[in-house]
Amino acid sequence: MSDVLDARPYDALLLLSFGGPEGPEDVVPFLENVTRGRGIPRERLAEVGQHYHLFGGVSPINAQNRELLAALREDFAAHGLDLPVYWGNRNWAPYLTDTLREMAKDGRRRVLTLATSAYASYSGCRQYRENLADALAALEREGLAPPRVDKLRHYFNHPGFVRPVTDGVLAALAELPAAVRDGAHLVFTTHSIPTAQAETSGPAGGAYVAQHLDVARVIADAVRAETGVDRPWELVYQSRSGAPHIPWLEPDVCDHLADLHGRGVPGAVLVPVGFVSDHMEVIYDLDTEARAKAEELGLPVARSATVGADPRFAAAVRELVLERAAAERGGHPERRTLGALGPSHDVCPAGCCPGRTERPAAAGADSPYA
Numbered sequence: 056m057s058d059v060l061d062a063r064p065y066d067a068l069l070l071l072s073f074g075g076p077e078g079p080e081d082v083v084p085f086l087e088n089v090t091r092g093r094g095i096p097r098e099r100l101a102e103v104g105q106h107y108h109l110f111g112g113v114s115p116i117n118a119q120n121r122e123l124l125a126a127l128r129e130d131f132a133a134h135g136l137d138l139p140v141y142w143g144n145r146n147w148a149p150y151l152t153d154t155l156r157e158m159a160k161d162g163r164r165r166v167l168t169l170a171t172s173a174y175a176s177y178s179g180c181r182q183y184r185e186n187l188a189d190a191l192a193a194l195e196r197e198g199l200a201p202p203r204v205d206k207l208r209h210y211f212n213h214p215g216f217v218r219p220v221t222d223g224v225l226a227a228l229a230e231l232p233a234a235v236r237d238g239a240h241l242v243f244t245t246h247s248i249p250t251a252q253a254e255t256s257g258p259a260g261g262a263y264v265a266q267h268l269d270v271a272r273v274i275a276d277a278v279r280a281e282t283g284v285d286r287p288w289e290l291v292y293q294s295r296s297g298a299p300h301i302p303w304l305e306p307d308v309c310d311h312l313a314d315l316h317g318r319g320v321p322g323a324v325l326v327p328v329g330f331v332s333d334h335m336e337v338i339y340d341l342d343t344e345a346r347a348k349a350e351e352l353g354l355p356v357a358r359s360a361t362v363g364a365d366p367r368f369a370a371a372v373r374e375l376v377l378e379r380a381a382a383e384r385g386g387h388p389e390r391r392t393l394g395a396l397g398p399s400h401d402v403c404p405a406g407c408c409p410g411r412t413e414r415p416a417a418a419g420a421d422s423p424y425a
C-alpha cells in the first residue's frame with residue numbers, strides 16, 4: 056500500500072493543448088478557430104496558412120501531444136500512480152469540450168489540468184482557463200454535472216523542465232562549428248505578446264518576461280558550469296502577429312541575429328525556452344525563417360530541442376501532480392524549483408493575467424465553478 060502513490064482528491068489528469076491542423080483542408084478552419092474575434096490582419100492569416108502548407112498542412116503539435124500522453128501514462132504506470140490521463144485542445148480535435156464530456160460520463164469529478172504552456176500570460180494561462188469555463192458551461196447546458204477543474208502551477212522553473220532544455224543547449228552547442236562554439240551567444244526565444252499583455256501578466260504584473268529571464272539565467276549558468284565557457288545570453292521574441300501599430304515584445308529573433316552578426320558575434324544557439332514542443336512556431340519561425348536569415352548573414356546557428364515527451368518532463372508532471380494533490384489534502388509538500396522566483400501559486404488569484412474583455416475563467420480564484 057505504501058508504494059501506491061496518492062493523487063487524491065484528483066481522479067484524472069487533463070492534458071490541455073493548442074491543437075493544430077492534420078491536413079491541408081484543416082488549415083483554414085483551424086486558423087479561423089484560433090483567430091475568432093482577435094483582430095488578426097487577413098494578410099497575416101494568409102501568410103501563416105502558408106507556413107502550415109509548407110509542411111503538407113500538418114502541424115507536428117498533435118503527434119507531439121500523443122507522445123507526451125504516452126510518456127505520462129508510461130511514467131504513471133511505472134511508478135504506481137493510478138490516474139487516468141485525457142487529452143483535449145483549444146483549437147482542434149480532440150476538442151476540449153468533447154474530452155471534458157467524456158470525462159464527466161466516465162465519472163471523473165476532480166480534474167487536474169496540465170496545459171502545454173509553462174508560463175503566465177493571458178495567451179498562455181487565462182485563455183486556457185476561459186476555454187475550460189466555456190467547456191464546463193457546455194456540459195451544464197447538456198444537463199451533465201461539470202467536474203471541478205484545477206490547473207497545475209507554472210512549471211517553467213521545475214528541474215524536470217529545466218534539465219532537458221539545458222541538455223538540449225549543450226547538444227546544440229556541439230553541433231556548431233568548433234571554431235565558433237566558445238564565442239556563440241545563447242539566444243533564448245519565446246512567443247512575442249502585446250506589451251500590454253506582458254505588463255499585466257501574473258498576479259502582480261510583469262510575470263511573463265520575469266519568468267523567462269529567471270529560467271534563461273538558470274540555463275545559461277548551468278551551461279557555463281558544464282562547459283567552462285561564459286557565453287553572453289539574451290531573451291528575444293518570435294512569431295509576432297497582430298496589427299503593426301500595437302506594440303509587442305521586442306526584439307524579434309531575426310533582427311537580433313542581424314544585430315549579433317553586425318557586432319561580430321561568430322555564432323548563436325537558438326533556445327526556444329518559451330515552448331513545450333517543437334511545434335509550428337519552432338519548425339517554421341525558427342528552423343525555417345530564422346535559419347534562412349542566419350544563412351543570409353553567414354552566421355552559424357544551431358537550435359536546441361524543447362522538452363517534448365522527455366521522460367524527465369513526464370516525471371516532473373508526476374511530481375507536480377503529487378505535490379498539488381498533497382497540498383489539496385492540507386499538506387505542505389516540497390515544491391522543487393530552480394532560479395530566484397520560487398514556486399508560483401497553485402491557484403491563479405482573481406484578475407490574474409487579464410484579457411481585453413472580462414470572460415468567465417475556470418481553475419482560478421475567480422472561477423464561477425466550485
Ligand SMILES: CC1=C(CCC(=O)O)c2cc3nc(cc4[nH]c(cc5[nH]c(cc1n2)c(C)c5CCC(=O)O)c(CCC(=O)O)c4C)C(CCC(=O)O)=C3C
Nearest residue numbers: 073075093103114116171172178179246248296334335336
Ligand atoms: C504566448 C503564446 C504561446 C505560447 C503558449 C502556448 O503554447 O499556448 C502561443 C502558442 C502557440 N500559438 C500557435 C499558433 C498560433 N498563434 C496565433 C496567434 C497568437 N499567439 C499568441 C500568443 C501565444 N501563442 C498571440 C498573442 C497571438 C495573437 C492572437 C491572439 O491574441 O490570440 C495564431 C494566429 C496566426 C498568427 O497571427 O500567428 C496561430 C496560428 C500554436 C500552434 C502551433 C502549431 O500549430 O504547431 C502554439 C503552440
Ligand SMILES: [Fe+2]
Nearest residue numbers: 178246294336
Ligand atoms: Fe500563438
